[in-house]
Amino acid sequence: MADFGLSTILALAGTAASAAGTLAAGAASKSAGDFQAAQLEQQAKEEKAAAQREAERATKEKNFVLSRQQAVAGASGLGALDETVQSLAGDIITQGEVNKGMILYGGE
Secondary structure (H helix, E strand, C coil): CCCCCHHHHHHHHHHHHHHHHHHHHHHHHHHHHHHHHHHHHHHHHHHHHHHHHHHHHHHHHHHHHHHHHHHHHHHHCCCCCCHHHHHHHHHHHHHHHHHHHHHHHHCC
16 A cells, blocks of 8 residues: 655645635636626627717708708708709718718727
């Protein structure tokens, strides 16, 4: 039978304690990582919601500009169906959609 001396027993105990410490450190690291992941996910949701609100504001601004354009065109005698007015309205709509898309992309 093997003769286990005091130094062998102490070495085994030290190895076991070291392994337990490593496992505990790993568990703590996983817990911290899980917490950080949850925080980052919450931050991403908040940024996406803010981008959606900003995109809605950009849509309202586009609609206001279109409305103003129609009012000015009507007051000038051109009318809403004038070719130039329609062309400018198309440009405003296109730019408004680009702005909205960029805002939403920034929130992703």
